[in-house]
Amino acid sequence: MTESFPVGRPSGCPFDPAPEYAAFRRTDAPTRVSTPAGVDAHVISRYDDVRTLLRDTRLSSRFAPSDHVVPDADLDREVESGSILQVDGAAHKRLRRMLATEFAVKRMEALRPRVAAMIDERIDAMLAAGGPVDLVQEFALPIPSLVICELLGVPYADRREFQERSALLVRVDGYTDEIGQASDELNQYIVNLVLAKQAHREDDLLSRLITRGEELGTPLSIEELVTIGVTLLVAGHETTANMIALSTLALLRSPEQLDVLRSDPSKAPAAVEELLRYLSVVHFGLFRYVTEELTVGSSTIRTGDYLIAALSSANRDETVFPDPDRLDLERDAAAHVAFGFGPHQCIGQQLARLELQEVYTRLFRRIPTLRLAVPFEEIDYRENTLVYGVTALPVTWDAPI
Numbered sequence: 001m002t003e004s005f006p007v008g009r010p011s012g013c014p015f016d017p018a019p020e021y022a023a024f025r026r027t028d029a030p031t032r033v034s035t036p037a038g039v040d041a042h043v044i045s046r047y048d049d050v051r052t053l054l055r056d057t058r059l060s061s062r063f064a065p066s067d068h069v070v071p072d073a074d075l076d077r078e079v080e081s082g083s084i085l086q087v088d089g090a091a092h093k094r095l096r097r098m099l100a101t102e103f104a105v106k107r108m109e110a111l112r113p114r115v116a117a118m119i120d121e122r123i124d125a126m127l128a129a130g131g132p133v134d135l136v137q138e139f140a141l142p143i144p145s146l147v148i149c150e151l152l153g154v155p156y157a158d159r160r161e162f163q164e165r166s167a168l169l170v171r172v173d174g175y176t177d178e179i180g181q182a183s184d185e186l187n188q189y190i191v192n193l194v195l196a197k198q199a200h201r202e203d204d205l206l207s208r209l210i211t212r213g214e215e216l217g218t219p220l221s222i223e224e225l226v227t228i229g230v231t232l233l234v235a236g237h238e239t240t241a242n243m244i245a246l247s248t249l250a251l252l253r254s255p256e257q258l259d260v261l262r263s264d265p266s267k268a269p270a271a272v273e274e275l276l277r278y279l280s281v282v283h284f285g286l287f288r289y290v291t292e293e294l295t296v297g298s299s300t301i302r303t304g305d306y307l308i309a310a311l312s313s314a315n316r317d318e319t320v321f322p323d324p325d326r327l328d329l330e331r332d333a334a335a336h337v338a339f340g341f342g343p344h345q346c347i348g349q350q351l352a353r354l355e356l357q358e359v360y361t362r363l364f365r366r367i368p369t370l371r372l373a374v375p376f377e378e379i380d381y382r383e384n385t386l387v388y389g390v391t392a393l394p395v396t397w398d399a400p401i
Helices: 020-025 047-054 089-103 105-129 135-140 142-152 156-169 177-199 205-216 222-253 255-263 265-279 349-366
Strands: 031-034 040-044 286-290 294-296 299-301 306-309 394-396
Touching: 040 047, 047 286, 047 294, 047 306, 089 105, 089 205, 089 222, 089 349, 105 135, 105 142, 105 349, 135 142, 135 222, 142 205, 142 222, 142 349, 156 177, 177 205, 177 222, 205 222, 222 255, 222 265, 222 349, 255 265, 255 349, 265 349
Parallel strands: 040 306
Antiparallel strands: 031 040, 286 306, 294 299
16 A cells, blocks of 8 residues: 655644654554655655665665655756765765865864854844844844855855745745746856855865865866755755754743753753754655665565655654653753764764754853744744745743843
């Protein structure tokens, strides 16, 4: 029996994954589903199976991670040169090696004071304006935008343009002329940026990639650099921005958990891991192609079949995370798979952790009375995008006496 791929979150609790996953996990075999892309695929829903398969070299990542939920996805298209999300084997290792230094823990820690300053500047601006404000527009989007702009050497004045374009590129309700235009414009912007960096190297990620490739004798082409730049621009701020806003909402809805964080800011790193597990904003999972027959549970998956690694389901697997539907900031959730797993695990995860840690440490300390400015039931959610979140988050606070 083939079921429909679950794409919605339950109305009762917008923080939970689709309810169908709980039933999927109770079966000994992957669940076969029909996807919006028009192909059938096997959903891998159990934590252990997800981790095992995401590191299996018999699975190819040559499709975009969420092609299965794009109605008119072209699954026969060529992989873009430099697409670290889609290339496999030696080509992937080459790109990963080039980028790994840029996102190493030591380099990320060196960024912490600057990230903290950016967050404080945005909080200062909100406090000066007074509530209510939309936390998405005034805080959640600007923070990762500022950070990724600085990393890539993009003028911050251009941030609104790429925010608008990237928001279109992560929609899943079909290709439109508007999406095509946004893609073309963003690509041309990065082409011009790469050409400028080649002519005049600066202390930024793109400049260092150009230099590192030359030093290693395997220079990155213009096409590769552009693809890397677009990937980092879109992935580098869409996921973190949505995580900042959605996790703030989750904490405001769980005051006892927020009190844990407020009373001991040193718990911010653990809180980040639990919120990543609990929310799993990459909510449609990861799409993979089977290049060689393999076995999952009691099923044999044939060459040429498609798999979906359901990250949100794995992160709610009750055999790994007791009482998984409860937000518990004192839980050890470090083993979550919100960043994926295996060779394609998110290369920017340490940057995301850093930004989230500093947000949780600073936002609730500096605005201790932060609260929703509208009823919880009036919040709208980004259901039709690859990254789950809220469309807006009106908040307010008590003015200082």
